[in-house]
Amino acid sequence: MIDRSLIAPAEFEFVVLGDTHYMLDPAGRALEFESRRKQTARADTALTLAASLRPDFLVHMGDLVQEYPETRRHREALEEARAQLARLGVNVYLVAGNHDVGDKPDPTMPTRPVTVESIERYQSGFGPSWFSFDHRKCHFIVINSQILNTDLPESGSQRDWLERDLERHGRKRVFLFLHLPLFLEHQDEPHVGNYDNIGQPDRGWILDLIRRHGVEAVCAAHVHFAFLNRVGSTRIYNVPSTSFVRPGFGHLFTGPPPPEQGRDDAPKLGFYLFRVFSDRTDVHFIRTGGAVAPEEKAHGGSQRLLTRTSAGLSASPLGLTLLHPLANRTGIPIAFPSVVRQCVRNDYPLLAGLELGATAVRFPVADLDDAFQLERLRIIRDEGLRLTAMAPASSPADLSTYVRRHSDVVDTWEIQIPGALLPSRALGRELAGSGRGARPRFALAPILPGEIRPGKQHPRTRIGYIPGELRELNRCLAQRDVFVQRVLCRVDESEPWNTVRQLLDTGTLSHVGAVDLTVAFTSRDDVRNASTAAETLFGAVLLPGARVYFEPFVDLDRTLDVAFGLLDTSCNPRRAFHVLRTLNSLLFREPISRPVPESLELHGAIIRTLTGAAGFQALFTSCAGELPDLGGLTFSGISPGASSRLYRLAEGTVQEGPFERLLGYVTGLSPPVLLTSGPQG
Template sequence: MFDRSFLPPADLEFVVMTDTHYMLDPGGERVEFESRRRQAARAAHALRLVASLDAAFVVHLGDLIQEFPESHGFAESLDQALAQLDACGVQPRLVAGNHDVGDKPDPTMPTDWVTSETLKSFHDRFGQSWSSWNMAGCHFVVLNSQIMNGPLPEVAIQERWLEADLAAHTGMPIFLFMHLSLFLVSPSEQGLGHYDNIDEPARSWLVDLIQRHHVQMVVSGHTHFSFFNRIGEARSRVVPSTAFTRPGFCEVFSSAPPPERGRDDVFKLGFLLVRVRDGRASVHLVRTDGAMTGPTISVQRLVARTSQDLPDSPLGITMRHPLSPATEVPIAWQSTIRQPVRNDYPLLGCLELGVRYARIPAADLSNASQRERLATLRDEGVSLTATWIWSERSPLVTEAAEHRDGLDGIEVQYPGALLPNAACLRAITRSAQETRLPVALSPLLPRETVPGKQHARTRTGYHLAELPALDQYLGEHGVRVDRVLCRVDGGQSPWSAIGQTHDLLPLGQIAAIEWAVEFEDADPRRQVSRAVEAMAATATVSGARLFLEPLVDLDRTMDAPPGLLDRLCNPRTVFHVVRTLNTILFSEPQTWKPAAGSSIPDATTFVLESADARLLVMLPDDPERAAIRLSATDLRAAVADARPERVRVVHLETGTIRSLDPRALDSITVDGATVLLVERGKAQASKLPDA
């Protein structure tokens, strides 16, 4: 079901899933939420996907069933859930959750605490609820978070065991699994009355062990909502459910609540595929979207690379919103306090897209919480450029020097004119000298007339035609900049606008060009076309970067461009397109060149060539009629002279891929934005001119 051919090699792959909440069929009985009727089928679909990955092992982080240990039907539900696992071909290592053994020892919890009886029942059936094993040079540890801070004698037994186990495996990459998280936002957050974390003193004890033994990753479940933290060197991931989302957490979104008051936000459901190479883990979210069935076996889902594995990608994001907004969940069942909560979906979305660059306002550097989140983003492979609006009183030089260890670039935005004055040029030179950071330049031009708008707008970025005069001006003042930001205006074709760079470069004082492309059309197909054109064109320009704007919808401003994510931070169609195309174009270091190609009826096409492959990118001309038919003649023309070793069709909007026999090409029909990927054998590629 999955195509991992674009991923780097791995020493080990494993899957982490959680909170499948198998539920007995309620039949005609009334249920509080209709989505409960779909939980078991959603679990079955997710398990079939997991089985198809054929990973070395699977960890289930707890809450295998919906019933609690004290509930009527608990035993029957558990039997059926285990039968479902067998039927789907998955035998996971089971972590104890509150639905499996009981709630944590907090007098405010809504169900019974773990008892000696429920714990013994779990141990008798599944083995001890804390354990460890080694594989591929890594050490894996399962803990029972439900008993921590409690009165049972097993608490001390688990503590002594863990301390000895970690001490015996110091120096190995260590992965730790448990149901509850140590915290969601801050190590100092309240535990009593908090439904979703581990209270003191166990929290500090475990944090100390994680830091002392250099644990690489801590993975937990329970919240049905994704979070990403750092505990010292360790990455802490909270895995989403495959069954449903939890109401309350959607308070972090500036939107109406998702269906069922936040309980059925299906586009947040999924599990993790973790790939380990040289002791370093890359984490891939496999979205299940609440589905209960999947595509045919002839179509595979492409597993895309994440930011840390795409060093050659030019993809960037402009942070119009804060990276990680925070709020408090109101006092409401199941918690009896206001729970601090943070929206980590924009950050996680950047990693899933494979973003390598982010432009942030310099003011974010003065905000401790945002600065910490930006540092986390940077640790995952995303370079940060801070933007300052220039004035004579600008703190550019001092602030850039203060934060240089957390930055990868500086952008100076000069207001009101295309050419910066002498004072600004001196500050640019001084900043570059003192920080050793690359400097980009951009104009900030108010009062730009935009057709169809009552009021003039502000333009950030140059037009390509303005660069020769800027380059000459910089040369006259003896100033060189590493980059300038250019903008593709609304109504312009990104393929045409960015492609004109070939006629301009090289420049004397400007080393490279960055492009900002805003999504202006709410129509999903036109948004997709704009993104595909921009990415394809940028791939052909050496050293260029592409900033897509915005990451999250702007829907309550004078202009309302849709984002890659909607206001619930769920992916729009264009998100999947960008994620998939980013992996196809930039998984390997290669030079793409625009090439001529035959036309396809009812489609706009672009052809890219590299030493190893030819890409035919197809976009439907009519967004209302997205089907594109390729005849056998069209396909033969597309592969002509390419000497293909294999031919694959990638549907960008769904991220699915299928193979064609290059020796027997027949007509096909594709829907929406599509890439025909013609791959040459290495020996053939080496014979190509300019390869």
């Protein structure tokens, strides 16, 4: 089911999933939410997919069942859920959740708190609710979050055990698992009446242990929603559900609620695959999309691709321009199951950027003045992304202050020149010390009003050069003996390949280190945007050292100019997102030498090819919904029987076969599609 050809071998892997909420057969009775009928099948599909990855083990984060301890059929549901897990053929470690043993000790909680009896019932069927184990050179700890802050004897026993266990194994890489999150938005957030965090004093005690022992990662579940927090160097993941999303958190998004008040937000369902290396751990979000059956194979056996995250794509040029803030936060209205207003943060754009394999981000320099945004920017930089701050050049003194304060965060300072193509003499003097390899690093981009666009009453403002302006810029820099590390160049959205060819024709720029590209979607056509994205990133192979920034990252739907982004207003991926995610790993998993490009058009299909050390690669795009009949098409030097691979980029799948047969499959597919053969000599 899974193709691993794009990822590097890890030392070992494990799966983390949770909140499967096995649902006893409801037959024909009415349900509060109709999607509950799908929960068991959704969980089964996710578990089957997880098992197909052949992980060393699987950690289930709790809430095995939809029933809860005081319901009549709770034991029956647990038995059926256990049978579901037993069929996997994978070593499973279980974390106790509130639906398994009872709620935390807060009198406002909707169900009864955990008891000695509920713990004993659970442990008689599933074993200890707190334990640890070693695997390779790592140590894994599971604790029972439901008994924290209680006066149960088990709480004291677990506390003493955990402190001793960490003392004994603190020199190893440690991973900690518990059902309830320690916190969602900040470490000191209130807990009484809050359904979704661990109370004090035990929250503070665990956080102190995490810091003291340098725990590598913590995983929690319960909220059916993804969050990423940091405590020191420790990453804290909130694991999404395989079965449904908790309504309420949808207030973070600007779009209308998905089905069932946001509960059936299927694109957010899935699980995590942890891939452990000697120096890092890569975390992959495996989306299941609420599927209730395993993915069907198409055209004789396509497989789903496992793509790299940002940490594994250091050679990638893929970047994002943050028109929206990297994260936003809001107060969720007081509503069941909490009795207080919860302050929460939207981490979906940040997490999507890592899933995409992005390696660079542009953001307004003013974000550095916002402690909330700065903290999130530090996190993505630690995850391997290079940060560029966009700064209008109106006040050199202000910029110097930013550079002095934030040189540890910002990799490049993009100086935006208001109303002029070329830097002023004063700005040139400011940049004069910025030689090759110097710190700080600067980039240039003009801000030019007056661009006429069809259908718009007012002219628009362009940020960035066009290829024909770069030689004039280079002459200006040479005359003033100024070298800049980067300049920003806008891509013609309708002809991205032509922009790349124009840059190649420009030749070497003696006083510019690299030319970066920025692509601004202006369309609300998913197929068109996906083809534009694919063609631009494909062309970036020809521009060593360039970065390619895409905008908007999230849809613009209530501004004078509207456009689809890589994510919709619920922060779920659009077609272009998946195209870039797949193509990014295909093209840039390793540094490559510059190939030879060619181009042709046939029956409305646009075909771009690259031939070089990586083999032969043909990208098929079109503005139509499907690719036309390409019968009779041949490529010089490619044998009809050559072993080849066909990638459906938006679907993230691959199938193998003879070149001629796979070329025949292209007809009727939704673009863009990549066909490869080789490598060539």
